[in-house]
Amino acid sequence: MKTLVIGTGGREHALALALSRDPAVSEVHAAPGNPGIGAFATLHEVDPMDGDAVAALATEVGADLVVVGPEAPLVAGVADAVRAAGIAVFGPSAAAAQLEGSKAFSKEVMAAAGVPTAGSRTCRTPEEVAAALDEFGAPYVVKDDALAAGKGVVVTRDRAEAEEHAAACGTVVIEEFLDGPEVSLFAVCDGTTAYALQPAQDFKRIFDGGRGPNTGGMGSYSPLAWAPADLASVVMEQVVQPTLDEMGRRGAPFVGCLYVGLALTKSGPRVIEFNCRFGDPDIQPVLAVLESPLGELLSAAARGRLADVPAPAFRDGASVTVVLASAGYPESSSKGEVITGVGAANGVSDVDVIHAGTALADGPDGPRLVTAGGRVLAVRAVGYDVADARARAYAAADLISFDGLQRRSDIAAEPLGVVEGASLTED
Secondary structure: OEEEEEEOOHHHHHHHHHHHOOOOOOEEEEEEOOOOHHHOOEEOOOOOOOHHHHHHHHHHHOOOEEEEOOHHHHHOOHHHHHHHOOOOEEOOOOOOOHHHHOHHHHHHHHHHHOOOEOOEEEEOOHHHHHHHHHHHOOOEEEEEOOOOOOOOEEEEOOHHHHHHHHHHHOOEEEEOOOOOOEEEEEEEEEOOOEEEOOOEEEOOEEEOOOEEEEOOOOEEEEOOOOOOOOHHHHHHHHHHHHHHHHHHHOOOOOEEEEEEEEEEEOOEEEEEEEEOOOOOOOHHHHHHOEOOOHHHHHHHHHOOOHHHOOOOOEOOOEEEEEEEEOOOOOOOOOOOOEOEOHHHHHOOOOEEEEEOOEEEEEEOOEEEEEEOOOEEEEEEEEEOOHHHHHHHHHHHHOOOEOOOOEOOOOOOOOOOOOHHHHHHHHO
16 A cells, blocks of 8 residues: 655654555555655655645555544545545545634534534624633633644633633634543544544643643643553544534535544533544554554545444553654744754653654755754653653753753643643643
8 A cells, every 4th residue: 555645744754664564555655745755655745735646656656555643634635635536535624624723623524423522602803802701710821713733722820821812813713621531533434434543642831830822832741540440431422423414415415534622621521622633742652552553444445444443452561652742832933943962862762752743954965864843852751650651751862952942841741631731720
Protein backbone atom coordinates (compact mmCIF):
# COMPACT_ATOMS: atom_id res chain seq x y z
CA MET A 1 0.00 0.00 0.00
CA LYS A 2 1.30 3.44 -0.97
CA THR A 3 0.35 6.24 1.38
CA LEU A 4 0.44 10.03 1.10
CA VAL A 5 0.34 12.19 4.24
CA ILE A 6 -0.67 15.84 3.81
CA GLY A 7 0.76 18.41 6.23
CA THR A 8 3.97 19.73 7.75
CA GLY A 9 3.77 19.33 11.51
CA GLY A 10 4.42 16.96 14.36
CA ARG A 11 1.12 15.16 13.87
CA GLU A 12 2.02 14.40 10.27
CA HIS A 13 5.51 13.23 11.24
CA ALA A 14 4.06 10.87 13.86
CA LEU A 15 1.46 9.51 11.43
CA ALA A 16 3.97 9.04 8.61
CA LEU A 17 6.40 7.32 10.98
CA ALA A 18 3.72 4.91 12.20
CA LEU A 19 2.71 4.17 8.61
CA SER A 20 6.34 3.52 7.65
CA ARG A 21 6.49 0.86 10.36
CA ASP A 22 3.42 -0.96 9.00
CA PRO A 23 4.63 -4.01 6.99
CA ALA A 24 1.71 -3.58 4.59
CA VAL A 25 2.83 -0.05 3.64
CA SER A 26 5.32 -0.18 0.78
CA GLU A 27 5.86 3.57 0.30
CA VAL A 28 5.28 6.67 2.39
CA HIS A 29 5.01 10.05 0.69
CA ALA A 30 4.41 13.39 2.40
CA ALA A 31 3.53 16.84 1.14
CA PRO A 32 4.97 19.28 1.96
CA GLY A 33 6.36 17.34 4.94
CA ASN A 34 9.36 18.47 6.98
CA PRO A 35 13.04 17.50 7.37
CA GLY A 36 12.21 14.83 9.93
CA ILE A 37 9.68 13.12 7.67
CA GLY A 38 12.15 13.37 4.81
CA ALA A 39 14.47 10.98 6.63
CA PHE A 40 12.17 8.02 5.84
CA ALA A 41 9.59 9.26 3.31
CA THR A 42 9.54 10.93 -0.11
CA LEU A 43 8.66 14.62 0.13
CA HIS A 44 6.71 16.58 -2.47
CA GLU A 45 5.95 20.27 -2.86
CA VAL A 46 2.23 20.96 -2.78
CA ASP A 47 -0.13 23.55 -1.33
CA PRO A 48 -2.06 21.57 1.34
CA MET A 49 -5.04 23.91 0.85
CA ASP A 50 -5.31 23.18 -2.89
CA GLY A 51 -7.56 20.15 -3.22
CA ASP A 52 -7.01 19.73 -6.95
CA ALA A 53 -3.22 19.85 -6.51
CA VAL A 54 -3.34 17.29 -3.68
CA ALA A 55 -5.55 14.99 -5.76
CA ALA A 56 -3.21 15.33 -8.73
CA LEU A 57 -0.20 14.48 -6.57
CA ALA A 58 -1.98 11.46 -5.09
CA THR A 59 -2.72 10.24 -8.61
CA GLU A 60 0.87 10.88 -9.73
CA VAL A 61 2.46 8.84 -6.92
CA GLY A 62 -0.17 6.09 -7.18
CA ALA A 63 -1.36 6.55 -3.61
CA ASP A 64 -3.73 3.91 -2.29
CA LEU A 65 -4.51 6.02 0.77
CA VAL A 66 -4.27 9.74 1.46
CA VAL A 67 -4.22 10.96 5.07
CA VAL A 68 -5.02 14.67 5.45
CA GLY A 69 -3.52 15.76 8.75
CA PRO A 70 -4.37 19.43 9.50
CA GLU A 71 -7.79 20.90 10.10
CA ALA A 72 -7.61 23.84 7.66
CA PRO A 73 -7.34 21.68 4.49
CA LEU A 74 -10.15 19.44 5.77
CA VAL A 75 -12.45 22.39 6.42
CA ALA A 76 -11.50 23.71 2.96
CA GLY A 77 -12.65 20.45 1.30
CA VAL A 78 -9.33 18.89 0.31
CA ALA A 79 -10.61 15.42 1.23
CA ASP A 80 -13.59 15.95 -1.10
CA ALA A 81 -11.27 16.66 -4.03
CA VAL A 82 -9.23 13.51 -3.37
CA ARG A 83 -12.36 11.36 -3.10
CA ALA A 84 -13.64 12.85 -6.35
CA ALA A 85 -10.44 11.57 -7.97
CA GLY A 86 -11.34 8.05 -6.87
CA ILE A 87 -8.67 7.74 -4.18
CA ALA A 88 -9.38 6.56 -0.64
CA VAL A 89 -8.82 9.35 1.88
CA PHE A 90 -8.80 9.36 5.66
CA GLY A 91 -10.33 12.69 6.58
CA PRO A 92 -13.84 14.15 6.66
CA SER A 93 -15.59 16.08 3.93
CA ALA A 94 -15.84 19.85 4.21
CA ALA A 95 -19.41 19.46 5.47
CA ALA A 96 -18.42 16.99 8.17
CA ALA A 97 -15.32 18.98 9.12
CA GLN A 98 -17.59 21.78 10.29
CA LEU A 99 -17.60 19.90 13.60
CA GLU A 100 -14.28 21.69 14.10
CA GLY A 101 -14.67 24.53 11.62
CA SER A 102 -17.54 26.07 13.59
CA LYS A 103 -17.92 25.80 17.35
CA ALA A 104 -21.54 26.90 16.98
CA PHE A 105 -22.28 24.10 14.49
CA SER A 106 -20.56 21.61 16.77
CA LYS A 107 -22.74 22.65 19.70
CA GLU A 108 -25.83 22.38 17.52
CA VAL A 109 -24.92 18.81 16.55
CA MET A 110 -24.20 17.88 20.16
CA ALA A 111 -27.56 19.21 21.26
CA ALA A 112 -29.38 17.30 18.52
CA ALA A 113 -27.48 14.10 19.36
CA GLY A 114 -27.96 14.38 23.10
CA VAL A 115 -24.22 14.55 23.76
CA PRO A 116 -23.26 15.61 27.31
CA THR A 117 -21.43 18.95 27.07
CA ALA A 118 -21.17 22.37 28.67
CA GLY A 119 -24.05 24.78 28.45
CA SER A 120 -23.28 27.49 25.90
CA ARG A 121 -24.43 30.56 24.03
CA THR A 122 -23.38 31.66 20.55
CA CYS A 123 -22.76 35.42 20.61
CA ARG A 124 -22.31 37.95 17.81
CA THR A 125 -22.70 41.29 19.59
CA PRO A 126 -21.18 42.86 22.72
CA GLU A 127 -24.61 42.77 24.33
CA GLU A 128 -24.96 39.04 23.73
CA VAL A 129 -21.45 38.49 25.08
CA ALA A 130 -22.21 40.45 28.24
CA ALA A 131 -25.42 38.51 28.83
CA ALA A 132 -23.70 35.15 28.38
CA LEU A 133 -20.82 36.09 30.68
CA ASP A 134 -23.39 37.14 33.29
CA GLU A 135 -25.28 33.88 32.86
CA PHE A 136 -22.33 31.49 33.24
CA GLY A 137 -20.08 33.53 35.53
CA ALA A 138 -16.39 33.03 36.20
CA PRO A 139 -14.20 31.30 35.23
CA TYR A 140 -15.21 32.63 31.82
CA VAL A 141 -14.80 30.34 28.80
CA VAL A 142 -14.74 32.21 25.47
CA LYS A 143 -14.12 30.35 22.21
CA ASP A 144 -13.59 31.72 18.74
CA ASP A 145 -16.25 30.15 16.52
CA ALA A 146 -13.77 29.66 13.66
CA LEU A 147 -10.49 27.78 13.36
CA ALA A 148 -7.73 29.24 15.51
CA ALA A 149 -4.96 26.60 15.47
CA GLY A 150 -5.75 25.49 19.00
CA LYS A 151 -5.29 28.99 20.43
CA GLY A 152 -8.76 30.50 20.07
CA VAL A 153 -9.90 29.73 23.61
CA VAL A 154 -9.57 31.96 26.67
CA VAL A 155 -10.37 30.65 30.15
CA THR A 156 -10.08 33.41 32.73
CA ARG A 157 -11.57 35.02 35.83
CA ASP A 158 -10.82 38.46 34.34
CA ARG A 159 -14.05 39.81 32.85
CA ALA A 160 -12.21 42.43 30.80
CA GLU A 161 -9.93 39.79 29.27
CA ALA A 162 -12.94 37.66 28.35
CA GLU A 163 -14.69 40.61 26.70
CA GLU A 164 -11.53 41.65 24.85
CA HIS A 165 -11.08 38.14 23.42
CA ALA A 166 -14.73 38.03 22.33
CA ALA A 167 -14.42 41.41 20.60
CA ALA A 168 -11.31 40.25 18.72
CA CYS A 169 -12.99 37.08 17.45
CA GLY A 170 -16.32 38.28 16.12
CA THR A 171 -18.66 35.32 16.56
CA VAL A 172 -17.85 33.42 19.75
CA VAL A 173 -19.23 30.56 21.80
CA ILE A 174 -19.35 31.30 25.53
CA GLU A 175 -19.68 28.26 27.78
CA GLU A 176 -20.02 27.27 31.38
CA PHE A 177 -16.72 26.19 32.90
CA LEU A 178 -16.29 22.43 33.23
CA ASP A 179 -14.27 21.58 36.32
CA GLY A 180 -12.14 18.47 36.11
CA PRO A 181 -9.07 17.02 34.40
CA GLU A 182 -9.05 17.15 30.61
CA VAL A 183 -8.65 14.06 28.44
CA SER A 184 -8.24 13.49 24.70
CA LEU A 185 -10.01 10.57 23.06
CA PHE A 186 -9.55 9.83 19.35
CA ALA A 187 -12.15 7.82 17.45
CA VAL A 188 -11.34 6.35 14.04
CA CYS A 189 -14.60 6.57 12.07
CA ASP A 190 -15.88 5.27 8.73
CA GLY A 191 -19.19 7.16 8.72
CA THR A 192 -21.18 4.56 10.66
CA THR A 193 -18.69 2.54 12.72
CA ALA A 194 -16.00 3.86 15.07
CA TYR A 195 -13.13 2.49 17.12
CA ALA A 196 -11.61 4.29 20.09
CA LEU A 197 -7.90 4.75 20.49
CA GLN A 198 -6.27 4.80 23.92
CA PRO A 199 -7.03 8.03 25.84
CA ALA A 200 -4.29 10.62 26.33
CA GLN A 201 -3.80 13.90 28.13
CA ASP A 202 -2.09 16.97 26.73
CA PHE A 203 -0.90 20.18 28.34
CA LYS A 204 -2.06 23.34 26.59
CA ARG A 205 -0.60 26.21 28.61
CA ILE A 206 2.90 27.46 27.87
CA PHE A 207 4.19 27.47 31.46
CA ASP A 208 4.50 24.90 34.23
CA GLY A 209 1.44 24.36 36.38
CA GLY A 210 -0.91 25.10 33.51
CA ARG A 211 -0.22 28.84 33.53
CA GLY A 212 0.14 31.37 30.74
CA PRO A 213 -1.59 31.52 27.36
CA ASN A 214 -2.94 28.53 25.47
CA THR A 215 -0.72 26.86 22.90
CA GLY A 216 -1.25 24.08 20.40
CA GLY A 217 0.06 21.71 23.08
CA MET A 218 3.32 21.52 25.05
CA GLY A 219 3.36 17.80 25.78
CA SER A 220 1.24 14.71 26.30
CA TYR A 221 1.17 11.18 27.64
CA SER A 222 -0.75 7.91 27.50
CA PRO A 223 -2.20 5.77 29.08
CA LEU A 224 -4.04 7.48 31.92
CA ALA A 225 -3.92 5.10 34.88
CA TRP A 226 -6.06 7.49 36.95
CA ALA A 227 -8.93 7.68 34.46
CA PRO A 228 -12.00 5.42 34.74
CA ALA A 229 -11.34 2.02 33.18
CA ASP A 230 -14.52 2.27 31.11
CA LEU A 231 -13.91 5.82 29.91
CA ALA A 232 -13.44 4.92 26.24
CA SER A 233 -16.52 2.71 26.08
CA VAL A 234 -18.67 5.30 27.86
CA VAL A 235 -17.55 8.07 25.49
CA MET A 236 -18.11 5.89 22.44
CA GLU A 237 -21.65 5.11 23.61
CA GLN A 238 -22.65 8.57 24.84
CA VAL A 239 -20.70 10.82 22.47
CA VAL A 240 -19.13 9.29 19.38
CA GLN A 241 -21.86 6.97 18.11
CA PRO A 242 -24.68 9.50 18.65
CA THR A 243 -22.59 12.12 16.80
CA LEU A 244 -21.93 9.75 13.88
CA ASP A 245 -25.63 8.94 13.70
CA GLU A 246 -26.57 12.63 13.72
CA MET A 247 -24.04 13.51 11.03
CA GLY A 248 -25.39 10.66 8.92
CA ARG A 249 -28.92 12.02 9.30
CA ARG A 250 -27.64 15.38 8.09
CA GLY A 251 -26.18 13.82 4.97
CA ALA A 252 -22.60 14.50 6.05
CA PRO A 253 -21.21 11.16 7.27
CA PHE A 254 -18.04 11.60 9.28
CA VAL A 255 -15.07 9.65 7.90
CA GLY A 256 -11.76 10.25 9.64
CA CYS A 257 -10.63 10.99 13.16
CA LEU A 258 -13.18 12.50 15.53
CA TYR A 259 -11.20 14.06 18.35
CA VAL A 260 -13.23 14.34 21.55
CA GLY A 261 -11.82 16.77 24.10
CA LEU A 262 -13.33 15.86 27.46
CA ALA A 263 -13.56 17.18 30.99
CA LEU A 264 -13.98 14.46 33.58
CA THR A 265 -16.44 16.21 35.87
CA LYS A 266 -18.10 14.93 39.04
CA SER A 267 -21.17 14.26 36.87
CA GLY A 268 -19.22 12.20 34.34
CA PRO A 269 -17.44 12.97 31.06
CA ARG A 270 -18.51 16.18 29.32
CA VAL A 271 -17.40 17.26 25.86
CA ILE A 272 -15.30 20.41 25.72
CA GLU A 273 -14.82 20.36 21.96
CA PHE A 274 -14.74 18.26 18.81
CA ASN A 275 -11.90 18.34 16.33
CA CYS A 276 -11.98 16.73 12.90
CA ARG A 277 -8.42 15.32 12.98
CA PHE A 278 -5.81 13.81 15.26
CA GLY A 279 -4.59 16.18 17.96
CA ASP A 280 -0.99 17.28 18.18
CA PRO A 281 0.90 16.39 20.34
CA ASP A 282 -1.61 14.14 22.13
CA ILE A 283 -1.79 11.60 19.30
CA GLN A 284 1.98 11.10 19.42
CA PRO A 285 2.19 8.92 22.57
CA VAL A 286 -0.93 7.02 21.49
CA LEU A 287 0.68 6.04 18.20
CA ALA A 288 3.87 5.05 20.04
CA VAL A 289 2.04 2.29 21.94
CA LEU A 290 -0.35 1.28 19.13
CA GLU A 291 0.32 -2.36 18.20
CA SER A 292 -2.23 -2.59 15.38
CA PRO A 293 -1.03 -1.69 11.86
CA LEU A 294 -2.03 1.93 11.30
CA GLY A 295 -2.31 1.61 7.53
CA GLU A 296 -4.87 -1.17 7.77
CA LEU A 297 -6.92 0.78 10.32
CA LEU A 298 -7.01 4.07 8.39
CA SER A 299 -7.53 2.38 5.03
CA ALA A 300 -10.50 0.40 6.35
CA ALA A 301 -12.06 3.58 7.73
CA ALA A 302 -11.50 5.45 4.46
CA ARG A 303 -13.24 2.66 2.56
CA GLY A 304 -16.19 2.27 4.93
CA ARG A 305 -15.07 -1.18 6.08
CA LEU A 306 -13.90 -0.51 9.63
CA ALA A 307 -16.01 -3.35 11.04
CA ASP A 308 -14.01 -5.78 8.89
CA VAL A 309 -10.74 -5.18 10.78
CA PRO A 310 -9.94 -5.82 14.45
CA ALA A 311 -10.31 -3.06 17.00
CA PRO A 312 -7.03 -1.27 17.80
CA ALA A 313 -4.72 -3.05 20.23
CA PHE A 314 -2.09 -1.37 22.41
CA ARG A 315 1.13 -2.63 23.93
CA ASP A 316 1.86 -2.62 27.64
CA GLY A 317 3.78 0.36 28.92
CA ALA A 318 3.41 4.08 28.36
CA SER A 319 4.62 6.96 26.24
CA VAL A 320 5.37 10.60 27.04
CA THR A 321 5.95 13.50 24.61
CA VAL A 322 7.73 16.74 25.56
CA VAL A 323 7.46 19.69 23.15
CA LEU A 324 10.33 22.11 22.51
CA ALA A 325 9.02 25.48 21.32
CA SER A 326 10.65 28.54 19.81
CA ALA A 327 11.34 31.84 21.58
CA GLY A 328 8.26 34.00 22.00
CA TYR A 329 5.76 31.21 21.35
CA PRO A 330 2.75 31.38 21.35
CA GLU A 331 2.47 35.18 21.00
CA SER A 332 5.24 35.33 18.41
CA SER A 333 7.56 32.90 16.71
CA SER A 334 11.33 33.02 16.32
CA LYS A 335 12.90 31.33 13.28
CA GLY A 336 16.31 30.42 11.95
CA GLU A 337 18.04 29.30 15.16
CA VAL A 338 20.44 26.40 14.64
CA ILE A 339 19.30 23.18 16.32
CA THR A 340 21.85 20.79 17.81
CA GLY A 341 21.58 17.40 19.49
CA VAL A 342 18.73 15.86 17.51
CA GLY A 343 20.87 12.95 16.37
CA ALA A 344 22.01 12.25 19.91
CA ALA A 345 18.45 12.37 21.22
CA ASN A 346 17.23 10.06 18.47
CA GLY A 347 19.96 7.64 19.52
CA VAL A 348 18.49 7.22 23.00
CA SER A 349 16.74 3.88 23.41
CA ASP A 350 12.97 3.97 22.82
CA VAL A 351 13.00 7.65 21.82
CA ASP A 352 11.77 9.35 18.63
CA VAL A 353 12.35 13.04 17.90
CA ILE A 354 9.28 14.30 16.06
CA HIS A 355 9.75 17.35 13.83
CA ALA A 356 7.16 20.12 13.64
CA GLY A 357 8.63 23.59 13.06
CA THR A 358 11.97 22.74 11.48
CA ALA A 359 13.70 23.58 8.21
CA LEU A 360 17.03 23.09 6.47
CA ALA A 361 19.30 26.08 5.85
CA ASP A 362 22.68 26.45 4.20
CA GLY A 363 25.61 26.34 6.59
CA PRO A 364 29.40 26.48 6.26
CA ASP A 365 29.57 22.68 6.15
CA GLY A 366 26.35 22.02 4.25
CA PRO A 367 22.66 22.01 5.17
CA ARG A 368 21.88 22.38 8.85
CA LEU A 369 18.69 22.02 10.84
CA VAL A 370 17.11 25.27 12.02
CA THR A 371 13.92 26.34 13.72
CA ALA A 372 10.95 27.34 11.58
CA GLY A 373 8.90 28.80 14.42
CA GLY A 374 6.19 27.67 16.79
CA ARG A 375 6.51 24.23 18.29
CA VAL A 376 9.81 23.08 16.84
CA LEU A 377 10.31 19.49 17.99
CA ALA A 378 8.64 16.90 20.19
CA VAL A 379 10.68 14.31 22.07
CA ARG A 380 8.64 11.11 22.44
CA ALA A 381 9.72 8.20 24.62
CA VAL A 382 8.26 4.78 25.44
CA GLY A 383 8.79 3.16 28.85
CA TYR A 384 7.41 0.43 31.04
CA ASP A 385 5.22 3.01 32.82
CA VAL A 386 4.57 6.75 32.67
CA ALA A 387 7.37 7.59 35.10
CA ASP A 388 9.90 5.59 33.06
CA ALA A 389 8.75 7.09 29.75
CA ARG A 390 8.83 10.57 31.27
CA ALA A 391 12.40 10.12 32.50
CA ARG A 392 13.51 8.90 29.08
CA ALA A 393 11.77 11.79 27.27
CA TYR A 394 13.33 14.48 29.45
CA ALA A 395 16.77 12.84 29.34
CA ALA A 396 16.65 12.91 25.54
CA ALA A 397 15.22 16.45 25.48
CA ASP A 398 18.19 17.60 27.56
CA LEU A 399 20.45 16.72 24.61
CA ILE A 400 18.73 19.17 22.23
CA SER A 401 19.38 22.89 22.20
CA PHE A 402 18.63 26.03 20.20
CA ASP A 403 18.49 29.69 21.16
CA GLY A 404 15.30 30.62 22.99
CA LEU A 405 14.15 27.02 23.53
CA GLN A 406 11.01 26.79 25.67
CA ARG A 407 9.66 23.65 27.30
CA ARG A 408 7.57 22.70 30.29
CA SER A 409 9.17 20.67 33.06
CA ASP A 410 5.95 19.11 34.39
CA ILE A 411 4.61 17.04 31.48
CA ALA A 412 3.04 13.87 32.95
CA ALA A 413 4.18 14.91 36.44
CA GLU A 414 2.31 14.00 39.59
CA PRO A 415 -0.46 14.41 40.43
CA LEU A 416 -1.37 12.93 37.08
CA GLY A 417 -4.57 14.29 35.62
CA VAL A 418 -4.82 17.15 38.09
CA VAL A 419 -2.04 19.54 37.02
CA GLU A 420 -3.83 20.99 33.99
CA GLY A 421 -7.46 20.78 35.08
CA ALA A 422 -6.88 22.34 38.49
CA SER A 423 -4.86 25.21 37.11
CA LEU A 424 -7.74 26.65 35.12
CA THR A 425 -9.57 27.67 38.29
CA GLU A 426 -6.53 29.63 39.47
CA ASP A 427 -6.42 32.11 36.56
